[in-house]
Structure formats: C-alpha cells, structure tokens
Amino acid sequence: MELFVDSADVEAIAELNALGVVDGVTTNPSLILKSGRDILEVTKEICAIVKGPVSAEVVALEADAMIAEGRRLAKIADNIAIKLPLTWEGLKACRALSDEGHMVNVTLCFSANQALLAAKAGASFVSPFIGRLDDMNADGMSLIADIRTIYDNYGFRTRILAASVRSVNHMSQAALIGADVATAPPAVIKAMANHPLTDKGLDGFLRDWAETGQKIL
Numbered sequence: 001m002e003l004f005v006d007s008a009d010v011e012a013i014a015e016l017n018a019l020g021v022v023d024g025v026t027t028n029p030s031l032i033l034k035s036g037r038d039i040l041e042v043t044k045e046i047c048a049i050v051k052g053p054v055s056a057e058v059v060a061l062e063a064d065a066m067i068a069e070g071r072r073l074a075k076i077a078d079n080i081a082i083k084l085p086l087t088w089e090g091l092k093a094c095r096a097l098s099d100e101g102h103m104v105n106v107t108l109c110f111s112a113n114q115a116l117l118a119a120k121a122g123a124s125f126v127s128p129f130i131g132r133l134d135d136m137n138a139d140g141m142s143l144i145a146d147i148r149t150i151y152d153n154y155g156f157r158t159r160i161l162a163a164s165v166r167s168v169n170h171m172s173q174a175a176l177i178g179a180d181v182a183t184a185p186p187a188v189i190k191a192m193a194n195h196p197l198t199d200k201g202l203d204g205f206l207r208d209w210a211e212t213g214q215k216i217l
C-alpha cells in the first residue's frame with residue numbers, strides 16, 4: 001500500500017519524505033486554511049519536495065468552472081492530481097480532465113455506487129472517507145472492502161485512496177483489505193512506528209547493556 005501525507009504543512013511533509021516513506025500528498029481547502037499559505041505557492045513547494053502525486057482541490061461547483069480551476073492547478077507541476085468532489089458536476093469534470101491526460105482524484109466518496117461512477121468517469125484515484133463515516137456510526141472500512149471487490153470484479157484501474165484516516169488501526173485495516181493508497185495526517189504516519197513492547201524491550205536491553213560496562217564507540 002502506498003502512503004500519502006494528508007497535509008499542507010511543508011515542514012512535516014519534508015520530514016516524512018526524507019525517510020523515504022512518502023509516495024504522495026493530499027491537500028484540501030481545510031488543510032490549505034490550516035497552513036495559512038497561498039494555495040498556488042504552498043502546492044508548488046510540496047510538488048518540489050515529493051515526486052509522487054500531489055492532490056490539489058478545486059472549489060467551483062459547476063463542471064466548466066471546475067475544469068478551468070483544475071487546468072490552472074495542473075499547471076503548478078507535472079505531479080498534480082486534480083481533486084474533484086464526487087458530485088454529478090464533479091464526474092463531468094473528471095471525464096473531461098482525465099480525457100485531457102490529467103490525474104484526477106475524486107474525493108468525498110461515501111458509497112460504493114459513487115466509487116463505481118468515479119471509475120467509469122476515468123478517475124485515477126477515488127477517495128472514500130473512512131473517518132467521517134465512522135463518526136456517524138457507519139463502517140468506513142467496509143466501504144473500502146466493497147469498493148475493492150467491485151473494482152476487482154470488473155478490472156477497474158482507478159486506485160482506491162483510503163482517506164479521512166484517524167488512527168493507526170485504519171492504516172493496517174486498509175492495507176489488509178487491499179486499498180492501493182492510504183492518506184493520513186503526519187501524526188498518524190509517525191504513530192505507525194510505535195509499540196509499547198518495543199519501548200519496554202528497549203528499556204530492558206539498555207539496562208542490561210549498562211551492566212556490561214561496555215561501549216560500542
């Protein structure tokens with residue numbers, strides 16, 4: 001499973017990218033607001049750091065205006081994935097921008113039927129939102145599983161980008177189900193390295209090492 005950073009925080013992205021664990025980035029209008037940066041400037045900086053797809057989201061609601069915004073965003077860098085909402089107008093824009101050769105990430109996906117339409121409209125990525133479904137007592141992870149089954153049944157090449165990830169459990173479950181990509185905030189990606197038994201084991205090794213009185217360097 002590929003790992004995208006769900007953030008517009010350039011420093012946090014650069015830190016994770018340096019470790020070689022980052023395959024791409026997703027942003028959205030809320031993350032741009034949080035960054036306090038200009039969308040075109042910050043997205044350009046992110047695209048220069050990360051080689052993989054960087055999703056930048058349109059804010060228009062009507063297809064022609066989405067297409068115009070998408071074309072402008074795509075000019076930022078070759079690795080831009082134009083992010084479009086999963087509405088009827090968004091699907092029209094998806095068809096047009098995909099046909100022009102742009103990468104498109106269809107976002108705000110909350111049902112298997114929506115994901116089916118996104119694939120048929122030529123999306124490169126579909127972003128089902130796990131956390132927001134869980135928040136309303138639905139099962140976000142079962143949506144990932146349903147989309148996986150549907151896409152595999154018919155050989156759709158649209159990649160499943162598990163989004164709205166809130167926990168390390170979401171990450172491992174999405175990987176087990178076979179999501180192609182998961183995008184998560186930097187804190188969740190860092191937390192994937194944690195395990196209490198690792199900390200406990202390290203404490204024990206360091207105590208015993210101190211008793212040996214030895215040094216490696």
Ligand code: E4P
Binds near residue numbers: 127164165
């Ligand atoms: C994905 O592309 C979205 O930017 C993101 O995952 C939304 O997450 P949230 O539901 O935590 O805002």
